[in-house]
Amino acid sequence: MSLSSYESRFIEVSERVCSVLSLIGTSIIIGTFISSNLFRKPINRLVFYASWGNILSNVATMISVAGYANGIGTPLCQVQAFFIQWFMPADALWAFAMALNVYLTFFHKFDSSQLRRLEWKYFLACYGIPFVPAFIYFFINSPSRGRIYGEAVLWCWVSIKWDALRIATFYGPVWFILILTFAIYIRAGKVIFEKRRQLQSANTNTVGSSYFVDDPFQEGAKTTEIRVTTEQVVTSSVDAEQGMTVPDRGRAPGTSEYSPYSIKIETGPNMEKEDIPMQPLPPVPNTGKTNFKRQVATVEANKAAWAYTKCAMLFFVALVITWVPSSLNRLYTLVDPTGDSMGLNYASAIVLPLQGFWNGLIYVAVSWPSVKTIVANVRQASQPYPISTAAAHGNLEPPRFRRQDSDSNESTTELARHPQPKGSI
Incomplete structure (x- = not known):
């Protein structure tokens, strides 16, 4: 499908603006995670790993239509298509990893240390699985259909002549992963809302059976x-x-x-x-103090599990919003291979590059207490200290500001507010 100059310009501007927003979001994630212990929470670790794929995906979307405008056989077009095929579906796999952590926590009682030992496996799976077809496509060149990587309206990607591969190795696996993720949340939904009711009635005098007794996300717990x-x-x-x-x-x-x-x-x-x-x-x-302490521990642990689940579900919802327009566009081309919907193309050009933006937005919302702490520390450090009586007599030592960290301003038992130990990433 050939685009008019106006349509091409609109798609190019939309993709680059949305890519910049995503790069800002991922920069916030990576910068705060590396620089401050306050942001090194279990849920944020997976977001941190996913952000590197978002950055490389946005590098490809920033190129936009310039990739195939310079020629489908150029390295620029081929690398752009490779990055999109590799890193764009990886976000769905990271959302599945978050859902899998929810499942392991609720139904197999995994704690924070056990979940952390799975992260290297998540990393290999989320980036290794989509790498295989993305790399193989470099070497396939059919005499009748040409290269797999070529013009795809929005950018260089799998060309229209290889449209079946778009479903088989891109949209099909992505929606399969999204369905599995949704099934996990449905399975855990009953338990989640039961625990929420327990939290709302936490002022009862008796402690019923609970899914957790000790905080399952407490790192290095010892009995x-x-x-x-x-x-x-x-x-x-x-x-x-x-x-x-x-x-x-x-x-x-x-x-x-x-x-x-x-x-x-x-x-x-x-x-x-x-x-x-x-x-x-x-x-x-x-x-009755023993029962009371047990009740408090149960309530706090369930709060932690609910906070983790709520955050993971937000990432899932953002992912669905990202993939629905482009998936409808692919279905449209399957029904009518000779036509294309510019409305769906415009929508895809806007939502697909925004993965990093949504991740950054949810990251900041979940980490809002840490954000407020950082802002308060900056404001306190930038304010001029008043001249006291001691200063008037020659003692000009400035006041010492106590750095607020996770131990002083956040509960260590709530997962959404549980930072990692200092020096760890």
């Missing part, structure tokens, strides 16, 4: 088992001078007798045992 061993002892003392047994002088009249005991502590994973002698202590009455 400590305490066993109390008691033994009967003689609770009287002997007067050496008179040979008489007398009551223990260390106990006030009217109080009950307490036996000395020891505590045996076992910690994982080595389960090392150590006997610690203890002084006699009075028994602690059951005040």
Whole structure:
């Protein structure tokens, strides 16, 4: 399909403007994630990995129609098509990885450390699977249909003569992944909303059965088992001078007798045992504090799981918005191979380059408490400090600003507010 100069110009401007917006979004993601520990949350780690693919995808969309305008056999056109075929569907795979983490958390009780050990596998799968067809297409050149990479209206990509490959290796796998992702959220939906109801009724006096007891996203969690061993002892003392047994002088009249005991502590994973002698202590009455603490831990853990799920679902919704117009455009060309819808082409030219923009927008929304902390620190550091009485007497030392970090302003038990340890990326 040949475009008029006006149509070509409109598509070119739309693609480049949207690509710039996406590059701004991905730059915010990468910059804040690398520079501040506040943004190194479990959900943000996957977004960080996906952002590199968004950048290279936007490099291709920035080229726009200039790729095939210079010739479909030029390196510019071929590299542009290669980047689009490789990195554009990778975003759907990263959304599936987020959904898979939700599934493993709710139904297999994976914690943060277990999920983190899967990240290198996610990285290889999300970028390795689409790389295979994208690389193979470089070497296919049919005498009747020519190269696979060629003009595709919006940019260089799989040419119209190889239209079946667009469905087989691009739109088909993307929608298969989106359906799997949607199925995971449907499967987890019942559990999610049950937990939400538990959170809303968290002020009850009893603790029912819960999906989580300890925070499943707490990194490096360690279980400590305490066993109390008691033994009967003689609770009287002997007067050496008179040979008489007398009551223990260390106990006030009217109080009950307490036996000395020891505590045996076992910690994982080595389960090392150590006997610690203890002084006699009075028994602690059951005040319900244990149940209350257990309830609070359950509520906080479920809050963490819900926050993670909510963020992952936002990425899924943004992905659906991105792929619907272009998928409808492909269906239209299958029904009418000789025609094309400029309306769908315009919509595709706008939404497809915006993947990084949506990711950045959701990233900032989820990390909004961290954003406010950073802004507050910058404002505090930029404000001139008042001259105090000490300064008037020659002590001009400026006030020391305490850097707010994740330990002081955010709950470490909520996944959406759980930063990674310092020095880790």
